[in-house]
Amino acid sequence: MYNLVMEFTKALIKGKLIKRYKRFFTDIRLDKEIITAHCPNTGSMKGLLDEENEVFISRNDDPKRKLKYTLEIIKVNKKLVGVNTHFANKIVYHGLSNNLIKEISNNDVIKPEVFFDNETRFDFLITKKKQKIFVEVKNVTLFRDKKIAEFPDAVTSRGSKHLKTLITATKKGYKSYLLFLVQIEGVESFKIAKDIDKEYYKNYLLAKKAGVIFLAYRCKINSKEIKIEKKIKITNA
Secondary structure (H helix, E strand, O other): OOOOOOEOOOOOEEEEEEEEEOOOEEEEEOOOOEEEEEOOOOOOOOOOOOOOOEEEEEEOOOOOOOOOEEEEEEEEOOEEEEOOHHHHHHHHHHHHHOOOOHHHOOOOEEEEEEEOOOOOEEEEEEEEOOEEEEEEEEEEOEEEEOOEEEEOOOOOHHHHHHHHHHHHHHHOOOEEEEEEEEOEOOOOEEEEOOOOOHHHHHHHHHHHHHOOEEEEEEEEEOOOEEEEEEEOEEOOO
16 A cells, blocks of 8 residues: 655655645745645644745646645755655554564554544554554644644644544553654654643543553655654653
8 A cells, every 4th residue: 555665756846835725735936937736734734834935846747637746845944844644654654664663663464544433543553463553643744943843733623533532442452552753854852732732632641641652753854755763752741
């Protein structure tokens, strides 16, 4: 389902952001023209969308596509930020397959997108020495301090629902992880943005108390590839 190497197949094109609108569209200035690119991120993208921010886009000439370009990376405060949320699970799958996530390594089976119940599907179900492990992935692009990544960047009822379901899974004997995938170059730590979503922070504390394991891993990002680089500390209590 996923490539085992998270690389861009073609060189990315550099441009300047003009605006994002209707969630899925971004106007971008290239050298001699203005193009509209698909924005593969439905979140708020808080702090990333200032006009004239440097961006990197990919091009796909598939005749079935309405938009030939896709927004991949935005440069903010000298840091590259991966904004293509469709890549998050691919990056994590690569990390799981290549033992880049030390807490969830040497796995026997990795199954993407598995239903836990009729309403909730987790990103991965892993089998390791007969232990069943659920892993839910949250893509992180918010940083209000140059050294600290944060999640969420807007109120997320869906995120709270996932936390509650991970608690249920843990009670039923599954080992449960929530992995914050930090697609922000060079940050040193991570925290829950409780001023943005108090309910999510409350459910985070409940899940932690119930035995859900929280991890934050930072990505290495450049115009050729995005992959997991290193674990960073979660600073919330």
